Amino acid sequence: MTDSKGPAGADTGRHETEEERADRRWGDLLQELRVAQTGVQILFGFLLTVIFQQRFTSLSDTDRHLYVVTVVLGAATTGALVGPVAMHRLLTGRKLKPETVVWASRLTVLGLLLLLCTMACSLLLVLRVAMADTGAAWLVGGVVAWFVLCWSVVPLWARHRSGPGAR
Numbered sequence: 001m002t003d004s005k006g007p008a009g010a011d012t013g014r015h016e017t018e019e020e021r022a023d024r025r026w027g028d029l030l031q032e033l034r035v036a037q038t039g040v041q042i043l044f045g046f047l048l049t050v051i052f053q054q055r056f057t058s059l060s061d062t063d064r065h066l067y068v069v070t071v072v073l074g075a076a077t078t079g080a081l082v083g084p085v086a087m088h089r090l091l092t093g094r095k096l097k098p099e100t101v102v103w104a105s106r107l108t109v110l111g112l113l114l115l116l117c118t119m120a121c122s123l124l125l126v127l128r129v130a131m132a133d134t135g136a137a138w139l140v141g142g143v144v145a146w147f148v149l150c151w152s153v154v155p156l157w158a159r160h161r162s163g164p165g166a167r
Contacts, residue, residue, distance in 0.1 A: 022097040029084065029104055036108070037081050040115060043122065044074040063128055070121035077118050080111030112151065120144050 016024065047070060050056060059067070084104030091100050120140055127136035 018098055022101050025101045026088070026097065026104070029101065029108060033081060033084060033108060036111065036115065037078075040074070040077050040081055040111075040118075043118065044071075044078050047071050047074050047122065059129070063125060066121060066125045066128070070118060070125055073114060073118040073121055077111055077114040080107050080114055083107040083111070116144065116147050116151070119147065 014021070047067075050067060056064075056067075084107050087104055087107070088100055120143070123143055124136060124140045127139055130136075131139075
């Protein structure tokens with residue numbers, strides 16, 4: 001077992017080996033992915049049905065292009081958020097858990113960034129149609145700012161307040 005000293009000798013409060021830490025972090029990551037994957041899969045499923053609606057043919061060229069971008073972003077988001085599961089499955093038993101957790105975490109962050117883009121494009125498409133494009137971009141900008149605040153600013157602020165070396 002390793003000691004619980006982190007950077008600069010700070011006590012991390014946990015007495016776990018590198019493998020135990022990787023197992024714990026993997027479990028945490030799986031819980032996060034379950035939430036994100038479910039939402040993304042539902043959103044992506046709805047996006048795939050839009051093209052089959054009668055009103056789709058009446059969309060402007062701009063809205064159709066926006067729809068295509070949104071669907072591609074949704075697919076990319078799904079890939080990034082399902083990627084850690086595939087990675088784990090392909091690397092299980094190869095004694096690479098700590099590395100797997102690092103790469104899966106990076107894929108998850110990428111997936112969340114892509115989710116932000118997918119949500120913004122989806123919202124822009126819906127609001128452009130609902131509001132005849134009047135102010136839709138401003139509303140989407142406000143929602144994106146809200147997401148950035150909730151998903152990035154608040155967690156980074158909390159991390160900063162916790163001080164260096166907090167795990």
